[in-house]
Amino acid sequence: MKLDTNQLLRFTTAGSVDDGKSTLIGRLLYDSKSIFEDQLAAVTTTSKRKGHEGVDLALFTDGLKDEREQGITIDVAYRYFTTPKRKFIIADTPGHIQYTRNMVTGASTANAALILVDARHGVIEQTKRHAFIASLLQIPHIIVCVNKMDLVDFSEKVYEDIVTQFEGFSSKLYVKDIQFLPISALLGDNVVNRSENMDWYKGAPLLYTLETLHISSDLNKIDARFPVQTVLRPQSEDFLDYRGYAGRIASGIFRPGDEVTVLPSGFTSTIKTIDTSDGEQEQAYAPMSVAMTLVDDIDISRGDMIVKKNNQPTPVQEFDAMLCWLHNATARPRTKYTIMHTSNEQKAMIKEVVYKIDINTYARNETNKDLDMNDIGRVTIRTTRPLMIDEYRDNRITGSFVLIDDATHETVAAGMIM
Amino acid sequence: MGKYYLNYLDELESEAIYILREVWAQFENPVILFSGGKDSILVTHLAKKAFYPSKIPFPLMHVDTGHNFPETIQFRDDLVATLGAQLIVGSVQESIDEGRVAEERGKNATRNALQITTLLDAIAHNKIDCAIGGGRRDEEKARAKERFFSHRDDFGQWDPKNQRPELWNLLNGKHFEGEHFRAFPISNWTEMDVWNYILRENISIPSLYYAHEREVVWRQESWIPVSEFLKLEESEKIEKKKIRFRTLGDITITGGIESDADTLEKIATEVAAMKQTERGNRSDDKRSESAMEDRKRQGYF
Numbered sequence: 001m002k003l004d005t006n007q008l009l010r011f012t013t014a015g016s017v018d019d020g021k022s023t024l025i026g027r028l029l030y031d032s033k034s035i036f037e038d039q040l041a042a043v044t045t046t047s048k049r050k051g052h053e054g055v056d057l058a059l060f061t062d063g064l065k066d067e068r069e070q071g072i073t074i075d076v077a078y079r080y081f082t083t084p085k086r087k088f089i090i091a092d093t094p095g096h097i098q099y100t101r102n103m104v105t106g107a108s109t110a111n112a113a114l115i116l117v118d119a120r121h122g123v124i125e126q127t128k129r130h131a132f133i134a135s136l137l138q139i140p141h142i143i144v145c146v147n148k149m150d151l152v153d154f155s156e157k158v159y160e161d162i163v164t165q166f167e168g169f170s171s172k173l174y175v176k177d178i179q180f181l182p183i184s185a186l187l188g189d190n191v192v193n194r195s196e197n198m199d200w201y202k203g204a205p206l207l208y209t210l211e212t213l214h215i216s217s218d219l220n221k222i223d224a225r226f227p228v229q230t231v232l233r234p235q236s237e238d239f240l241d242y243r244g245y246a247g248r249i250a251s252g253i254f255r256p257g258d259e260v261t262v263l264p265s266g267f268t269s270t271i272k273t274i275d276t277s278d279g280e281q282e283q284a285y286a287p288m289s290v291a292m293t294l295v296d297d298i299d300i301s302r303g304d305m306i307v308k309k310n311n312q313p314t315p316v317q318e319f320d321a322m323l324c325w326l327h328n329a330t331a332r333p334r335t336k337y338t339i340m341h342t343s344n345e346q347k348a349m350i351k352e353v354v355y356k357i358d359i360n361t362y363a364r365n366e367t368n369k370d371l372d373m374n375d376i377g378r379v380t381i382r383t384t385r386p387l388m389i390d391e392y393r394d395n396r397i398t399g400s401f402v403l404i405d406d407a408t409h410e411t412v413a414a415g416m417i418m
Numbered sequence: 419m420g421k422y423y424l425n426y427l428d429e430l431e432s433e434a435i436y437i438l439r440e441v442w443a444q445f446e447n448p449v450i451l452f453s454g455g456k457d458s459i460l461v462t463h464l465a466k467k468a469f470y471p472s473k474i475p476f477p478l479m480h481v482d483t484g485h486n487f488p489e490t491i492q493f494r495d496d497l498v499a500t501l502g503a504q505l506i507v508g509s510v511q512e513s514i515d516e517g518r519v520a521e522e523r524g525k526n527a528t529r530n531a532l533q534i535t536t537l538l539d540a541i542a543h544n545k546i547d548c549a550i551g552g553g554r555r556d557e558e559k560a561r562a563k564e565r566f567f568s569h570r571d572d573f574g575q576w577d578p579k580n581q582r583p584e585l586w587n588l589l590n591g592k593h594f595e596g597e598h599f600r601a602f603p604i605s606n607w608t609e610m611d612v613w614n615y616i617l618r619e620n621i622s623i624p625s626l627y628y629a630h631e632r633e634v635v636w637r638q639e640s641w642i643p644v645s646e647f648l649k650l651e652e653s654e655k656i657e658k659k660k661i662r663f664r665t666l667g668d669i670t671i672t673g674g675i676e677s678d679a680d681t682l683e684k685i686a687t688e689v690a691a692m693k694q695t696e697r698g699n700r701s702d703d704k705r706s707e708s709a710m711e712d713r714k715r716q717g718y719f
Contacts, residue, residue, distance in 0.1 A: 004425055005425055006425055006426055007423060007424075007425060007426055007429075008424075008426035008429045008430070036692070036693060036694055036695045037693045037694055038694045038695055039695060075563050075578065075579065075581065076563070077559075077562040077563055078555045078562055078605070078606070079556075079562065080555070080556045080606070080608045082608070082610065086426070087426040087608075087611070089606055101583055102583070104583075104585065105583045105584060105585050108585040108586045109585075109586060109587075215423075216422065216423040219422075219423075221422055229436070229439045229440065229443055230439050230442055230443045232469060232470075232471070232472050233472065234471045234472040234473070236471070236472075236473075238471070239471045242471060244471075246439055246468075246469075247439070248432060248435075248436045248587070253422065275470075275471075276467070276470070277466065277467040277470035277471075278467075285422045287424065287429060287432055287433070287436075288424065288428075288432055289431075289432040289433075289435035289436050289439070289468070291470075302443050326583050338592075340588050340590065343443070396586065397586060397587065400585070400586045400588070401588070402585060402588045402590065404590055404592060409590070409592035409593060409594065410582060411582045411583055411584075411585075411590045414583070414585045
């Protein structure tokens, strides 16, 4: 493993128990030799107790007690494996409709989404839902795995029909990169190793695809945005006048000498240094955590954003967003919520629900506009003070927000700015 | 020619620094839970980086079971002195003396579960609103469901089925008085990542992690160190072995493995070839299939 260049790839898996999602994850972990002997022993014992033949790969992803008892995934679980080429983080999310909120959560940080389709059933309602969420959350790469090919005699025609079906409806979605793969998670065909049963498929197996996805360009390198998390003032002898603005670069590239504007105040200055504890940096880009010092003494605090002078986000108090409702208390338009946007926090309200969207058919509903748990709709948000926003499509960090209920402190909604 | 992407260790480091800075910005009185193990040492190292050139703005809090490796306590005291940090100690012995908890009985009695009360008492007593831990999601199936910011109710309990969703990098640390949070900046690190990073940064760790000669007995499939707390069974005999520890907990429950790895390079190589999970040598996890989940629900680390 090359420590200095190997990248991290985060992907989400969407599908229900019946799609073979857990089996696929188990297969990836098992065939990439990420399973330890004691884990294997435990799963082998459980498989026998449950009367399964051989090792039930799906058991590797078992989580909480209730999930084991009910045989379902309730909450997002994170799994890890490493190959000589990359480190992977899997956000394993349940696929049932009532768990849309978990799928959205897993998707929010993913570079890639695996969508599983059962070869026997083809594209179903659930497939459309998963594709919609992947596109809504702007996951840069989608890999459609047509699974259980062993149950359709590894038929090229079955596979091609499903690809056609999928392309048919997904043309309505905004997806940057989409690939298709015929696999059998149960037998291992085209997961880590190339299938010997499907000569007609000339593409690479899944793991190779994941190892080589081009992800360096996924992050926005154009619009330089630096939300300030906190201010470092050591006031020690060596750093008497040091005032470092600490944060993680949301997008773009900053260099010492760059002319910057501080928002919302609008003051301008020049970057003096970009510091980490390893020394001064010649440049900083997403997602680096750094501290910046400026040439001029300006009052800057948490919630402010440092941007390049010639490329600024829009300050707005009213904007439209796609909102996914995450809580069992229905959305209350015209009620005050706290909005968290980058490191900034303000009061906000849902001025209006424009429409609710049926995530299975993509139809807009302009009559019933109540946003309940797992509903997604287009809303107009109004805030008490301006937020520095970009469109979510351009910037996943400065284009996203959550709403928090002040009475319960619960996170009740996730928004993507349009 | 510039490269505009981070390698995975840099990305994990940057994520952890981001989380530590969020803790500092969102809470009044956070502490780092410090056990003397490699994960809490790593978190402390990352905190040093996150706030440089300022000092670490958090005290370290140690829940002292009284069943320590002497090396761990020595390491803790040295580190605290070097950092110039404040140390808060919660004592399980005091909890026992005060009648808050009772010692377990039986052959494999430990003070592991007793720590929960001491921890929650120390959190309440010191008015701590966020305890930063070195928990990792790859350690155990219940931990795979942990959030970066994990809510605890006013009884210190975790409700895994009713957690706040965590999207993008937006962390919601809002809480009512009496409630607190646990923050896990190295959630996304695996054991291997931790060792590769310790090696890269040359982070100082207790000598117990390096191979050394020690008196041990063979019990529950691993080498348990001889200490004043160990009660020998008739069939057990004390042997001298070259061992090292993969994780550190109480001296009574932490088993060692036979090893010659006496440098960080050798340890990293050894870990990469490991066939057992690291908690396989911890008898606290062997009690039942949901041992960790049950303890975590009550307020465990």
